[in-house]
Amino acid sequence: MEKTYNAFSLFLCYSKITIKSWFQYKVDACMRSLAVFFREATGVIVIYLTMLTFDEINGWNTNELLLLFSFVYVTYGILIVFFTGLRDFEFLVNTGQFDRFLLRPRGALFQVIASNSDWFAAIGHGALGICLFIFSANNVQIVWNFWNIIYCISSIIGGVFIQAAIFLVVASLSFFFIKTGSIRELLYWNTRKFANYPISIFPKFVKIFMTYIIPFAFVNYFPATYLLDKDSGEFLGKTFCYITPVIGIVMFGAAYLFWNYSLKRYKSTGN
Amino acid sequence: MKAFMAYLKIAFKSNTIYRVDFLFSIIGTCVNIFIYCAIWKALYGDNISVNSVSYEMVTTNFILSLAMSSVFSTNDFVIQQKLWDGSISTDMVRPIDLRVSILARDLGNIFFKLITHFILSVIISVIFIGMLPPKSFVCLLLYVIGMILGFCVLWALSVIVQMSAFWIINVWSISTIKNVVVNVLSGIMIPLWFLPDTLKNIISFTPFESIYYIPVNIYLGKITGGEIFHAYFKQLLWFAVLFYIGNVMWNKGKRRIFVQGG
Numbered sequence: 405m406e407k408t409y410n411a412f413s414l415f416l417c418y419s420k421i422t423i424k425s426w427f428q429y430k431v432d433a434c435m436r437s438l439a440v441f442f443r444e445a446t447g448v449i450v451i452y453l454t455m456l457t458f459d460e461i462n463g464w465n466t467n468e469l470l471l472l473f474s475f476v477y478v479t480y481g482i483l484i485v486f487f488t489g490l491r492d493f494e495f496l497v498n499t500g501q502f503d504r505f506l507l508r509p510r511g512a513l514f515q516v517i518a519s520n521s522d523w524f525a526a527i528g529h530g531a532l533g534i535c536l537f538i539f540s541a542n543n544v545q546i547v548w549n550f551w552n553i554i555y556c557i558s559s560i561i562g563g564v565f566i567q568a569a570i571f572l573v574v575a576s577l578s579f580f581f582i583k584t585g586s587i588r589e590l591l592y593w594n595t596r597k598f599a600n601y602p603i604s605i606f607p608k609f610v611k612i613f614m615t616y617i618i619p620f621a622f623v624n625y626f627p628a629t630y631l632l633d634k635d636s637g638e639f640l641g642k643t644f645c646y647i648t649p650v651i652g653i654v655m656f657g658a659a660y661l662f663w664n665y666s667l668k669r670y671k672s673t674g675n
Numbered sequence: 676m677k678a679f680m681a682y683l684k685i686a687f688k689s690n691t692i693y694r695v696d697f698l699f700s701i702i703g704t705c706v707n708i709f710i711y712c713a714i715w716k717a718l719y720g721d722n723i724s725v726n727s728v729s730y731e732m733v734t735t736n737f738i739l740s741l742a743m744s745s746v747f748s749t750n751d752f753v754i755q756q757k758l759w760d761g762s763i764s765t766d767m768v769r770p771i772d773l774r775v776s777i778l779a780r781d782l783g784n785i786f787f788k789l790i791t792h793f794i795l796s797v798i799i800s801v802i803f804i805g806m807l808p809p810k811s812f813v814c815l816l817l818y819v820i821g822m823i824l825g826f827c828v829l830w831a832l833s834v835i836v837q838m839s840a841f842w843i844i845n846v847w848s849i850s851t852i853k854n855v856v857v858n859v860l861s862g863i864m865i866p867l868w869f870l871p872d873t874l875k876n877i878i879s880f881t882p883f884e885s886i887y888y889i890p891v892n893i894y895l896g897k898i899t900g901g902e903i904f905h906a907y908f909k910q911l912l913w914f915a916v917l918f919y920i921g922n923v924m925w926n927k928g929k930r931r932i933f934v935q936g937g
Contacts, residue, residue, distance in 0.1 A: 432843070432845050432848070435848035436847060436848045438848065439848035439849075440851070442851070442855050443851050443855050446855050446858060446864065453859075453870060453874075454865055454869065456871060457726065458718045461714065581695055583695070586695070586699030589699060589700070589703050598710060610713075
C-alpha cells in the first residue's frame with residue numbers, strides 16, 4: 405500500500421515538473437497548442453472541403469466522418485498526457501540519457517512514463533477531439549442513455565491502451581535499432597492516417613491489417629459504427645464493437661512483456 | 676563554390692547512414708499516396724469524371740505532389756538551433772554566407788531524395804496504382820522547370836520561418852502552421868480543382884499554388900502555351916517577393932543576435 409502511495413506521489417511530483425518545464429515560456433506554449441490544433445484540424449478541413457463536391461464516402465456523410473475523427477483525437481489527447489515518454493523514447497536511447505534511468509531505484513518504464521507528457525499535443529488534440537465529438541454527435545442525433553455513455557468511456561480507455569501498446573512496442577524496438585522514427589511513422593502514424601476514414605473503403609488486406617495486426621479499427625471504426633448503428637461490413641457482426649477495452653488491455657500486457665524482454669538486451673550508445 | 680559543393684556533399688552522404696530509416700520513409704510516402712488514392716476511388720465510385728476531372732488525373736496529382744513533397748525537405752530549424760547552441764557566432768565570421776550554406780545542405784538532401792525517394796515512390800505507385808503519362812515529352816521538361824521554381828518558392832518561405840528565430844524563442848509553431856497552410860492550399864491533400872471557385876480565386880493570389888499545383892498542371896497539359904510562361908512568371912515573382920522579405924529579416928535580425936549559450 406505504501407509502495408503504491410509512494411509511486412503515486414512520485415508521479416505527481418514528476419507531473420508538476422513537466423508542466424512547469426513545458427509552460428516555461430507562456431506565449432510560446434499557447435502558440436504551440438494552437439499550432440497542434442491547426443495541424444490536426446487539417447484533416448478535418450480537407451474532409452470538409454472534399455465533401456463540398458461529394459455527398460458521401462461509402463455511405464458515410466460529413467458528420468459521421470467527423471465522429472470517426474473525434475475518437476482518434478480524444479484518445480490521442482489522453483494518451484499523450486501519460487505516454488509521451490514512450491513516444492519520444494528514441495531520444496533517450498540515442499543520447500544515452502536512458503542509462504541514468506536504469507541507475508535509479510525505480511522501474512525504468514515507470515520513470516519513462518512519469519517523466520514526460522506533451523501538454524501542447526494534449527491540449528491541441530483533446531480540444532479538437534471534444535469539439536468534433538460534441539458537434540458531430542449533436543448533428544447525427546445519437547440518443548444518449550446510461551449504456552451509451554458507459555460504452556463511450558470504456559471504448560475511449562480501450563483506444564488509449566491500444567495506442568499505448570503500439571508506442572511501447574516501438575519504444576522497445578529502440579533497443580535493437582537505434583533510430584526508430586520511421587518505424588514509428590510506419591506502424592503508428594501511417595496506420596492512424598488510415599483510421600481517419602471508414603476502413604470499409606480500403607482493399608481487403610488493409611481491413612485485415614487494421615483489425616488483426618495493428619488493431620487501430622478498434623480505436624474509432626468499431627465504436628463509431630456501433631454509435632451510428634451502421635453495418636460494420638464483412639466483419640464478425642456486432643461482437644467486434646464491444647471488445648475494444650479487452651483488446652486494449654491484452655495488447656498492452658503483451659507489449660509490456662516485449663519491453664521486459666528487450667530491456668535485457670539493451671546496450672548503451674554511450675554519450 | 677567549392678565550399679558550397681562541400682556542404683552539399685556532406686548533406687548528401689549523411690543521408691546514407693541510416694538505411695532502415697530511409698527504407699521506411701519511402702514506404703511512408705507510398706502509404707500516403709495509396710490512402711489518398713483509395714479515398715478518392717471510394718468518392719468517385721462509378722463516376723468516370725467529376726467536374727470534368729477524371730480519377731486518373733486525381734491519382735496523378737497525388738502521386739506527383741506527394742512524391743515532390745517528400746523530396747522538398749527544408750529544415751526550418753537551422754538558424755534556431757544555431758542561436759540556441761551559440762554556433763551562429765562562428766558562422767557569422769565564416770567567409771561563406773550562412774544562407775548559402777543552408778541552401779547547399781538543403782540541396783544535398785534534395786539530390787539524395789530525388790534519386791531515391793522520388794523515383795522509387797513514383798515507380799511503386801505506377802505499378803500498383805497507375806498514373807497518366809505526361810501530355811508530351813516537352814510537357815515533362817516544362818514540368819521539371821516548374822518543379823524547380825516551385826521548390827524555390829517553398830525554400831524562400833522556409834527562410835522566412837527560419838529568420839523569425841531572431842525574434843521569437845521557438846519557431847516550431849510558425850513552422851507547423853506554415854506546413855498546414857502549404858499542405859492544404861498547394862494541392863497535396865486535396866486536388867485544387869475541386870475547391871469552390873471563390874476559394875480557388877483567393878488561392879491564386881497566394882504563393883501556395885506555385886509550389887505543387889502549377890507543376891502538376893503543366894505535367895497534365897492543363898496549362899499550355901503562353902499560360903505556361905505566365906505560370907513561370909508567377910512562380911518567379913513569388914520567389915522574388917518572398918526572398919526579398921527573407922533578406923530584409925536577415926539584415927535586421929543579424930543585428931540583434933544575442934547568444935544564449937555556447
